[in-house]
Amino acid sequence: MAPTTATTTTELSPPARAAVSGARRVFGSGDTRPLAARARRLRALRALITENEAAIEAALWSDLHKGSGEAQLTEIGVTLAEIDHTLRHLRRWARSRRGPLPLALLPARARLVPEPLGVVLVIAPWNYPVQLLLDPLAGVLAAGNTAVLKPSELAPATSALIARLVPRYFPDGAVRVVEGGVPETTELLAQRFDHIVFTGSGTVGRIVMRAAAEHLTPVTLELGGKSPVWFDDDAHLRQAARRIAWAKFTNAGQTCIAPDYVMTTPDRVPALVDALKEAVADLWGPDPRTGDDYGRIVDERQFDRLVGLLEGTEVVVGGDHDRSERYLAPSVVLVPSSGEGSLAVGPDAAHPVLRDEIFGPVLPIVPVASAEEAVRVINGWDKPLALYVFSSSARTRRLFEQRTSSGAVVHGAGLVHAAATGLPFGGVGASGIGAYHGVHSWRAFTHLKPVLRKPLTPDTLRLAQPPFTDGPGLR
Numbered sequence: 001m002a003p004t005t006a007t008t009t010t011e012l013s014p015p016a017r018a019a020v021s022g023a024r025r026v027f028g029s030g031d032t033r034p035l036a037a038r039a040r041r042l043r044a045l046r047a048l049i050t051e052n053e054a055a056i057e058a059a060l061w062s063d064l065h066k067g068s069g070e071a072q073l074t075e076i077g078v079t080l081a082e083i084d085h086t087l088r089h090l091r092r093w094a095r096s097r098r099g100p101l102p103l104a105l106l107p108a109r110a111r112l113v114p115e116p117l118g119v120v121l122v123i124a125p126w127n128y129p130v131q132l133l134l135d136p137l138a139g140v141l142a143a144g145n146t147a148v149l150k151p152s153e154l155a156p157a158t159s160a161l162i163a164r165l166v167p168r169y170f171p172d173g174a175v176r177v178v179e180g181g182v183p184e185t186t187e188l189l190a191q192r193f194d195h196i197v198f199t200g201s202g203t204v205g206r207i208v209m210r211a212a213a214e215h216l217t218p219v220t221l222e223l224g225g226k227s228p229v230w231f232d233d234d235a236h237l238r239q240a241a242r243r244i245a246w247a248k249f250t251n252a253g254q255t256c257i258a259p260d261y262v263m264t265t266p267d268r269v270p271a272l273v274d275a276l277k278e279a280v281a282d283l284w285g286p287d288p289r290t291g292d293d294y295g296r297i298v299d300e301r302q303f304d305r306l307v308g309l310l311e312g313t314e315v316v317v318g319g320d321h322d323r324s325e326r327y328l329a330p331s332v333v334l335v336p337s338s339g340e341g342s343l344a345v346g347p348d349a350a351h352p353v354l355r356d357e358i359f360g361p362v363l364p365i366v367p368v369a370s371a372e373e374a375v376r377v378i379n380g381w382d383k384p385l386a387l388y389v390f391s392s393s394a395r396t397r398r399l400f401e402q403r404t405s406s407g408a409v410v411h412g413a414g415l416v417h418a419a420a421t422g423l424p425f426g427g428v429g430a431s432g433i434g435a436y437h438g439v440h441s442w443r444a445f446t447h448l449k450p451v452l453r454k455p456l457t458p459d460t461l462r463l464a465q466p467p468f469t470d471g472p473g474l475r
């Protein structure tokens with residue numbers, strides 16, 4: 001049963017400058033560095049989630065009509081798994097290691113000492129407002145940093161709840177929340193941070209990177225794009241269609257790694273459409289609007305944009321919508337083909353549904369002549385965040401792996417790589433900079449500092465100092 005009440009608060013956020021200087025003060029105290037203190041804060045983060053699951057579910061329901069099952073799986077469960085994985089491995093990751101030295105520098109010893117960066121800003125989007133805020137936070141705390149969190153103003157119930165809970169679970173101010181939209185984020189970005197993790201659109205990603213450049217602050221940018229699917233696995237048509245539909249229509253398609261469009265050969269299109277129709281009915285029932293498991297579009301602006309995308313397409317599954325509750329059915333569409341020679345998907349495509357990231361429950365099927373042509377389509381544009389391949393041919397799977405570039409490749413499924421805590425999660429090119437999750441978060445928020453100690457005697461450095469009678473000696 002979906003929760004029915006949402007938590008709201010009228011508490012005011014502290015201004016950006018106060019949040020940053022407060023977090024810097026806590027970092028400066030040194031209290032975030034010991035491993036025991038890092039583990040204590042990770043356990044506090046865990047408790048923040050487990051002790052408030054009902055309130056979190058209610059907020060997600062209010063913001064996105066996200067049902068309890070989906071909230072547990074994609075927000076609460078993944079984040080807890082990330083925290084537990086981090087707690088399990090932290091001691092090993094944080095060990096300082098011996099650093100290799102060339103013979104010419106001996107006698108000397110070097111160690112690689114991991115040290116925290118300082119104050120990290122985490123800016124999150126609205127689509128997974130818990131996971132995409134708290135999952136990076138686990139890595140930030142594990143690495144011994146303090147954090148300022150900026151939840152999305154477009155998920156207001158979740159944002160308010162987090163702003164209310166964080167001071168209770170981090171009373172020393174090691175983690176602070178600044179709520180708000182563009183003006184508040186702009187004010188935050190004017191401050192100096194030691195790292196910024198941004199998840200959102202490429203357009204705002206560029207704004208964040210420009211602001212970060214002012215302070216030479218390193219960034220992790222988790223962006224979006226059009227993640228393609230290739231399908232030719234006739235032997236597993238129904239299973240493949242079910243997995244494609246699940247990956248696409250979870251959270252009403254508002255997932256950065258959702259399949260954006262499916263490419264297949266023209267002869268396979270009718271069977272794939274039928275299988276997708278059956279899969280949608282199996283997963284969300286004959287009328288997804290009446291169930292608790294199918295989400296809603298975040299706001300009217302996005303709703304109007306998505307309904308607009310249906311215009312000029314042939315809607316073969318779904319298509320029904322209701323603005324009063326921002327409901328748009330899981331929809332599959334066919335698009336009239338582009339002119340001869342132009343790529344089916346990309347900046348010159350015939351229809352906007354094939355030009356812009358869809359980020360909603362509209363799935364175009366794009367007929368292409370062959371897997372090689374699909375590779376050409378993918379390579380004709382920005383590198384995607386994810387690529388999904390459903391093929392029974394090892395040769396075809398290799399073709400996509402070796403001849404395209406994307407944040408990740410998944411064969412036979414969609415979305416699942418985001419739940420693999422040991423794998424780096426991130427984009428490449430226009431889909432992002434850097435990666436996180438598990439040890440990759442810890443690395444992203446840690447500086448690996450070489451500490452070298454060379455005894456003053458014997459004075460072997462004498463060989464590197466002038467006068468060079470026989471040439472420099474440190475080779």
Ligand code: NAD
Pocket residue numbers: 123124125126127128132150151152153180181182185186199200201202203204205207221222223224225255256257357359385427432
């Ligand atoms: P967005 O870029 O509009 O907003 C993200 C954050 O930036 C929000 O907190 C918002 O308040 C802030 N923001 C918005 N405009 C700003 C401005 N002018 N200056 C400063 N800050 C600003 O993104 P969104 O609509 O919340 O999310 C959708 C996008 O995020 C999609 O492109 C999607 O693919 C991407 N996304 C990526 C991932 C990933 O892990 N790579 C995950 C989820 C979403």
